[in-house]
Amino acid sequence: MRISLIFFSIPLFLTTAFLYVFIAWNLYYSFTNYSVLSPDYQFVGLATYSQLFSDPLFQTALVKTLLWISVLVALGNLVGLLTASLIYNINNARARNILTAYFIYPLSISLVASGIIWRWLLDADRGIGWFLGNPLQGENAFWSIALVSVWVYSGLATLFYLAMFYNVDKSQLESAQIDGAGRLYTMLRVVIPQSKQSLIISTIFFTLFSIQMFDLPYSILFINPNIMTLVMYTFMKFTAFYLAVASAAAVVILALSAVIVIPYSLFGLKKWIR
Amino acid sequence: MKFAIYLAILALGALWALPLYVLVIGALKPLSEVLTTPVFMPSLNVDLATLSKVAGELAPVLLNTTIVVIPTALGATLIGALGAYALWRATTKLKDVLLILVAVSTYLPYQSAVVPLARFMTQIGLFDTLYGIALGLLIFYIPFATLMMLIFITALPRTVVEAAEVDGAGEFAIFTRTVLPLLGPAFASTATYLTINGWNNFFIPLVLSRTYNNHITLKVFSYVGQSGNLYNEMFSAALIASLPPLLLFIALGRYFIRGLLVLGSGGK
Numbered sequence: 330m331r332i333s334l335i336f337f338s339i340p341l342f343l344t345t346a347f348l349y350v351f352i353a354w355n356l357y358y359s360f361t362n363y364s365v366l367s368p369d370y371q372f373v374g375l376a377t378y379s380q381l382f383s384d385p386l387f388q389t390a391l392v393k394t395l396l397w398i399s400v401l402v403a404l405g406n407l408v409g410l411l412t413a414s415l416i417y418n419i420n421n422a423r424a425r426n427i428l429t430a431y432f433i434y435p436l437s438i439s440l441v442a443s444g445i446i447w448r449w450l451l452d453a454d455r456g457i458g459w460f461l462g463n464p465l466q467g468e469n470a471f472w473s474i475a476l477v478s479v480w481v482y483s484g485l486a487t488l489f490y491l492a493m494f495y496n497v498d499k500s501q502l503e504s505a506q507i508d509g510a511g512r513l514y515t516m517l518r519v520v521i522p523q524s525k526q527s528l529i530i531s532t533i534f535f536t537l538f539s540i541q542m543f544d545l546p547y548s549i550l551f552i553n554p555n556i557m558t559l560v561m562y563t564f565m566k567f568t569a570f571y572l573a574v575a576s577a578a579a580v581v582i583l584a585l586s587a588v589i590v591i592p593y594s595l596f597g598l599k600k601w602i603r
Numbered sequence: 604m605k606f607a608i609y610l611a612i613l614a615l616g617a618l619w620a621l622p623l624y625v626l627v628i629g630a631l632k633p634l635s636e637v638l639t640t641p642v643f644m645p646s647l648n649v650d651l652a653t654l655s656k657v658a659g660e661l662a663p664v665l666l667n668t669t670i671v672v673i674p675t676a677l678g679a680t681l682i683g684a685l686g687a688y689a690l691w692r693a694t695t696k697l698k699d700v701l702l703i704l705v706a707v708s709t710y711l712p713y714q715s716a717v718v719p720l721a722r723f724m725t726q727i728g729l730f731d732t733l734y735g736i737a738l739g740l741l742i743f744y745i746p747f748a749t750l751m752m753l754i755f756i757t758a759l760p761r762t763v764v765e766a767a768e769v770d771g772a773g774e775f776a777i778f779t780r781t782v783l784p785l786l787g788p789a790f791a792s793t794a795t796y797l798t799i800n801g802w803n804n805f806f807i808p809l810v811l812s813r814t815y816n817n818h819i820t821l822k823v824f825s826y827v828g829q830s831g832n833l834y835n836e837m838f839s840a841a842l843i844a845s846l847p848p849l850l851l852f853i854a855l856g857r858y859f860i861r862g863l864l865v866l867g868s869g870g871k
Contacts, residue, residue: 333774334689339685341705344745348708354719356640408615414613428612430856432619437852437859439803441820442841445827446622449629449642450835456642482620488860489867512604530867541712544805560714560806565811567717579715586711594706598699600868 331371352583358576365570377573387578389554393471394585397558400475400537401425401482405535406528408479409486414516416487417494429491433484440481444548447477451549470555474546481545482538486531493524533593540586626845629838630654637835650835657839661822665843668802668819671733675740678788683748684756690749691756692764702753705746713797717810724811731813739807748793754865755789756782760854789827789856795855796862799848819844 381387410492416428427575435443450456451473453463464473497520505515543560550556553563559582566575625642632640633650640646668784692696720739729735763785767777783790808818815825823840830836854861 331692331774334692337685337689337774337778338701340745341689341749342701344742345701345705345708347742348746349704351716351723352711352720354722355716358718364868411611412615413761415608415615417611418608426857428616430852430860431616433856433860433863434619434849435622436854436863437799437803437848438845439805439820439823439848441803441805441824442626442845443622445837445841446626446825448827449837450622450625452642455640455834459641480622485863485867488863492864512608514697534867535830536710537710541714544715544820548805548827551827560712563714563717567721572718572722576718579718582712582715586715587707590707590710594703596711597706597868598703599664 355576358573359580361573363453363573363576370573375572377577381574381577381581384574386554387562388558390557390559390578390579393557394540394559396471397475397478397542398536400472401478401539402532403534404476404479405483405486406531408483409531410490410521410524412483413490413494414486414521416491417520418512418516424492429488432487432556435481436484438593440544441548443477443481444545447474447480448549451477465550467555470550470553474549474556477549478538478542482535485525485534489527489531490524493527494520497523533589536589536594537586540582604849613786626838626842629834630842633831634835639694642834653833653835654839654842657826659817661840661843664816664822665817665847667733667817671737671740671818672798672801675744675779676794676801679741679744679748679782679797680752681747682792683750683793684752684783684786684790686745686749687752687756688774688782692751692774706750709747709750714806717806717820720807723811730811731816731817735811736808736817739811740801740804743807744797744801748797751793751796751862751865752789754868755792759785775800788861791855791858792862792865795851795858799851799859802848810857 358370360372360374361370362373362377383472394443412432416425416432419428421424448465448543451456451464453465456464458464463469500520501516503520510518541560546553546558547561548562552561559578563575563578563582566572566578621643628645629637631649631651631654632646633648634653636644636646636648690702720742724730724735724739729738759782763781764777767781772780791813803820804818805820805824808821809824812821813816815821823837823844826837826840
């Protein structure tokens with residue numbers, strides 16, 4: 330252990346410390362009544378939290394976020410698995426790589442750009458709403474934008490599933506072929522059952538993406554109760570300078586994410602440090 | 604069976620092409636048709652006036668975004684590589700704790716730090732400045748880059764440094780002469796990932812700015828409010844803003860994809 334190693338990691342120490350100071354700072358604000366009405370804030374214990382949880386809009390945001398997680402996890406995995414299975418069965422390796430990248434491209438453009446495009450594709454007058462009824466009105470808005478998020482993120486699951494498919498033992502594929510198994514049977518019985526890890530990873534990532542959901546609904550419909558997510562609620566309270574409430578909502582976001590992030594990091598550590 | 608696979612891929616692929624197709628034809632549509640035709644209807648007349656007008660409005664913001672994102676992404680990657688190297692070489696058990704702290708903070712949603720982040724930037728006088736956005740991105744990107752680089756470094760055999768160690772080389776010399784040259788693909792993956800991410804980031808610039816000129820995503824977003832029904836203006840802005848990351852993705856896509864795989868490798 331040399332001293333120079335400590336020097337190398339000083340920026341890392343500092344930025345990591347920053348992040349934890351932010352978390353602590355956030356926690357501290359959530360126990361105050363800091364807002365535009367009381368800029369000289371004081372400690373109020375859990376009062377801000379009881380205010381937060383009794384706010385119907387926050388309840389909506391919590392429910393919508395949990396619903397978003399289930400939609401994105403279910404459909405994102407389904408679409409990703411389907412796409413990966415199709416790509417896997419194409420014989421040309423180059424075509425497979427190009428197609429994989431093609432289904433990932435939505436991850437390389439900003440959610441604001443995607444939001445703008447889909448806002449118009451779904452428009453009541455000049456998009457598909459013209460013959461389907463308004464997809465962005467009322468309760469429809471949530472389902473429409475949740476589907477758009479599936480379009481954005483499912484490529485990630487495609488990638489993770491394909492990575493596991495490629496790990497399948499060649500001899501197993503050959504013996505299935507010798508037994509006269511068709512492609513569909515081989516996929517369902519041999520290949521897909523060996524991709525459980527991808528299901529887990531995709532689910533973890535889709536859950537985190539759903540908890541973070543903001544850019545997409547915000548650039549399609551701005552702040553709107555029909556698509557209120559936890560981050561949108563936090564942002565709304567932040568811009569209105571209800572900082573204690575915003576911090577308390579952020580603590581809820583952190584708590585929700587920690588349930589997934591902490592086990593994932595502990596589990597990943599075993600793999601990362603060898 | 605083969606035919607069914609190709610047909611299914613084609614159908615799914617069309618759904619992925621539709622937004623890009625609409626984006627391009629929408630950006631090139633003349634004003635008269637914008638107000639009367641559906642978004643997916645192509646126009647026979649190509650109108651470059653809107654695109655060039657929006658490009659003129661976007662030019663200074665594109666420059667602002669470039670000077671923030673490129674140095675931030677490269678800097679974070681280099682600093683991350685140093686940190687990852689230190690963690691890899693360290694023998695103390697303390698590094699496990701640090702690594703868990705880094706990993707947890709990397710995967711936690713940065714959106715939850717909005718209040719302290721904005722308060723902090725206000726207090727140090729960097730609110731609504733490019734420096735503020737760069738610092739904001741760096742705070743989140745350095746632990747992130749460290750984790751990504753660490754996963755790549757761990758894949759290197761330890762024997763590569765042992766020889767240099769026997770020669771009595773210092774840690775910095777080992778890092779720059781022996782380890783860094785082997786980390787080319789890792790560097791490319793992390794830097795590409797962070798560049799695309801920084802370019803597309805909306806939330807951090809949004810909460811650290813008062814106006815829309817600090818970051819390209821903010822500027823693009825501003826058209827949603829001001830252009831009303833003129834979707835050709837919004838599409839022009841979205842198209843121009845998407846071209847740099849899309850081109851980067853086409854050129855360095857395999858590095859970006861490797862980065863995504865690495866991020867998901869914790870579960871494998």
